[in-house]
Amino acid sequence: MELLRERLIDCGWKDEMKALCRAHVKKKGRNNVTVDDLVHLITPKGRASVPDSVKAELLQRIRTFLMSAAL
Amino acid sequence: MSSKINGHVSPQPCPHLLVFRSRNGPKPFRALQDCIRVKPPGGRAAIRREPSEVPRCGTCEESSRSRLYACVACAAVFCHAPLLHSHASDHALSIPGHEIAVDVDRAELFCCACGDQVYDRDFDAAVVLAQTVNATATTSTSGSTAMQCSVAGSQPENLRKRRRVDYRPWEPDSGEHISRGNQSIPLLDATNASLVSSTQQPWGLRGLNNLGNSCFMNSILQALLHTPPLRNYFLGDRHNRYYCQQKNGAINGTKNSRLCLACDMDALFSAVFSGDRTPYSPAKFLYSWWQHAANLASYEQQDAHEFFISMLEGIHEKVEKDKRKSQSPGSGDCCIAHRVFSGILRSDVMCMVCGFTSTTYDPCVDISLDLEPNQGGSGKSSSAKSLNSFNVEADCMRPNQNCGISTLKGCLERFTRAEKLGSDQKLFCQKCQVRQESLKQMSIRKLPLVSCFHVKRFEHSSIRKMSRKVDRYLQFPFSLDMAPYLSSSILRSRFGNRIFPFDGDEQDASNDLSTEFELFAVVTHSGRLDAGHYVTYLRLSNQWYKCDDAWITQVNESIVRAAQGYMMFYVQKVLYYKESENQGTS
Numbered sequence: 001m002e003l004l005r006e007r008l009i010d011c012g013w014k015d016e017m018k019a020l021c022r023a024h025v026k027k028k029g030r031n032n033v034t035v036d037d038l039v040h041l042i043t044p045k046g047r048a049s050v051p052d053s054v055k056a057e058l059l060q061r062i063r064t065f066l067m068s069a070a071l
Numbered sequence: 072m073s074s075k076i077n078g079h080v081s082p083q084p085c086p087h088l089l090v091f092r093s094r095n096g097p098k099p100f101r102a103l104q105d106c107i108r109v110k111p112p113g114g115r116a117a118i119r120r121e122p123s124e125v126p127r128c129g130t131c132e133e134s135s136r137s138r139l140y141a142c143v144a145c146a147a148v149f150c151h152a153p154l155l156h157s158h159a160s161d162h163a164l165s166i167p168g169h170e171i172a173v174d175v176d177r178a179e180l181f182c183c184a185c186g187d188q189v190y191d192r193d194f195d196a197a198v199v200l201a202q203t204v205n206a207t208a209t210t211s212t213s214g215s216t217a218m219q220c221s222v223a224g225s226q227p228e229n230l231r232k233r234r235r236v237d238y239r240p241w242e243p244d245s246g247e248h249i250s251r252g253n254q255s256i257p258l259l260d261a262t263n264a265s266l267v268s269s270t271q272q273p274w275g276l277r278g279l280n281n282l283g284n285s286c287f288m289n290s291i292l293q294a295l296l297h298t299p300p301l302r303n304y305f306l307g308d309r310h311n312r313y314y315c316q317q318k319n320g321a322i323n324g325t326k327n328s329r330l331c332l333a334c335d336m337d338a339l340f341s342a343v344f345s346g347d348r349t350p351y352s353p354a355k356f357l358y359s360w361w362q363h364a365a366n367l368a369s370y371e372q373q374d375a376h377e378f379f380i381s382m383l384e385g386i387h388e389k390v391e392k393d394k395r396k397s398q399s400p401g402s403g404d405c406c407i408a409h410r411v412f413s414g415i416l417r418s419d420v421m422c423m424v425c426g427f428t429s430t431t432y433d434p435c436v437d438i439s440l441d442l443e444p445n446q447g448g449s450g451k452s453s454s455a456k457s458l459n460s461f462n463v464e465a466d467c468m469r470p471n472q473n474c475g476i477s478t479l480k481g482c483l484e485r486f487t488r489a490e491k492l493g494s495d496q497k498l499f500c501q502k503c504q505v506r507q508e509s510l511k512q513m514s515i516r517k518l519p520l521v522s523c524f525h526v527k528r529f530e531h532s533s534i535r536k537m538s539r540k541v542d543r544y545l546q547f548p549f550s551l552d553m554a555p556y557l558s559s560s561i562l563r564s565r566f567g568n569r570i571f572p573f574d575g576d577e578q579d580a581s582n583d584l585s586t587e588f589e590l591f592a593v594v595t596h597s598g599r600l601d602a603g604h605y606v607t608y609l610r611l612s613n614q615w616y617k618c619d620d621a622w623i624t625q626v627n628e629s630i631v632r633a634a635q636g637y638m639m640f641y642v643q644k645v646l647y648y649k650e651s652e653n654q655g656t657s
Contacts, residue, residue, distance in 0.1 A: 002110070034187035039138075 278350035278621035350621035414519035
């Protein structure tokens with residue numbers, strides 16, 4: 001979990017999401033936005049923009065773990 | 072909707088939170104306090120009843136898809152996915168008084184009725200306390216100042232509270248009235264045309280002759296001559312060279328036996344602000360400085376930054392050892408050089424294994440910044456220092472990064488970024504008692520009156536026995552806000568923007584000085600490392616002047632923006648006077 005977070009920060013994904021949120025809040029006004037709004041807005045974009053390299057790395061790790069756990 | 076505490080905005084609680092607080096007594100979150108679990112490397116706080124608990128929604132047994140919230144009133148855990156279903160909201164709406172919940176993975180309060188995050192001072196204080204419990208700082212001395220740091224708020228010893236005095240405009244007393252009336256001539260009287268040069272050039276602009284590769288000295292002197300607090304100090308006769316020499320002559324017997332760089336500065340100020348526009352030769356100053364820095368005494372080109380540092384040291388050393396004044400540079404009470412330039416840097420080193428953080432404070436007279444390692448994958452990328460290798464990848468992969476333009480702000484951001492020290496640089500952790508991998512983060516504890524930024528353009532590699540100059544352009548702003556680089560801001564973001572009283576918040580009045588700075592001098596270097604030339608650009612009454620040894624010319628600000636900055640001098644905005652257009656006042 002920590003590794004995923006680290007990778008997402010490294011590749012700038014977190015900053016991109018932050019920027020999206022900021023833009024949205026600026027548009028709507030600071031007091032008119034809730035956490036739910038932001039999550040709803042970000043989730044599809046976020047899921048789509050995770051870099052393939054990150055996905056690949058995490059999948060690899062999961063596979064390795066499963067194989068080692070299955071033995 | 073929000074209130075300011077110590078200049079930091081904190082949101083007002085929602086009505087449900089208010090009701091909850093009023094109902095549940097003085098410590099409504101004390102039950103949660105024991106459940107706060109902190110993961111050492113990131114300091115991330117979570118809520119778990121047992122350390123290995125896997126929370127599940129009470130209604131649907133979900134544990135992974137959506138966010139999970141634990142009701143603060145009854146500790147029941149529910150999921151919350153606004154679109155599909157929100158068992159947390161169901162719970163909140165069904166039982167009044169159970170609207171407030173806490174995100175179990177992030178330790179953040181949420182009001183299910185309002186559907187939004189809420190903030191509570193006591194809760195955040197408890198979270199921060201938990202995050203710092205295994206990170207209690209100790210003192211470790213490096214430099215003459217060592218201070219305790221704790222969230223509870225012990226004051227660093229060397230920063231005394233500055234008493235605030237009400238502002239009253241100056242009125243001359245009777246003695247001053249008389250001398251003012253009789254002998255003084257208004258400087259900027261329109262009738263006294265002889266005193267004001269016909270070109271209306273600002274005061275204090277005078278070329279400095281090059282005495283043999285002394286442009287490194289001339290450039291720094293020009294910048295110092297127009298550093299507002301320094302200029303005011305010397306022009307205000309705060310260091311009278313005649314008095315100083317007389318005093319020292321009385322002690323040592325001979326007139327010239329005791330050299331004083333401050334006296335030479337005083338002489339320089341007098342000469343430069345005399346109104347005489349012919350270029351001045353700072354020979355006496357160079358000679359004095361050679362005596363002070365004997366190893367650099369030659370006609371070879373020196374590094375301007377080295378000269379700057381050695382000059383400040385020189386002024387500090389020769390200061391009279393006054394018992395009342397503290398000798399530590401951090402408080403800035405020792406001498407004018409430190410009063411103007413000395414700030415305090417804070418360095419936090421966190422052990423990646425146990426989370427123990429040790430904090431040190433060091434005074435500094437300037438900040439040296441690394442330029443970004445070269446993007447674009449030319450052969451130079453391999454020469455990026457190992458410390459920055461962690462960030463090289465990051466810089467290249469940023470999709471929106473404006474590749475190729477480095478900015479001063481970018482350098483400052485990198486300077487205050489948390490940096491993983493490589494496995495070859497393990498630092499000793501006091502808690503683990505072994506060398507461990509660490510995370511280091513710098514921040515600015517106290518801003519100086521004048522911030523000097525030095526760009527590390529000269530790389531000396533002892534391995535390859537060669538030095539080279541980095542010509543990469545650096546963009547710098549004319550106005551700079553240092554707020555994001557302060558320790559208070561850095562700490563806040565480290566703890567996830569919690570509301571808590573940072574021990575620096577209630578500090579002395581120097582924190583009330585704004586964090587806004589204005590650029591007033593830029594020292595540039597052109598040419599190669601072994602054959603180069605220093606030039607200073609000065610900003611006076613919003614005009615830019617190029618000071619190239621003996622030649623001073625007015626230039627457009629676009630020239631300055633395009634120049635290759637080597638050292639940039641910023642002064643606190645409150646000290647930077649913007650002169651009015653008409654100068655005919657008496």
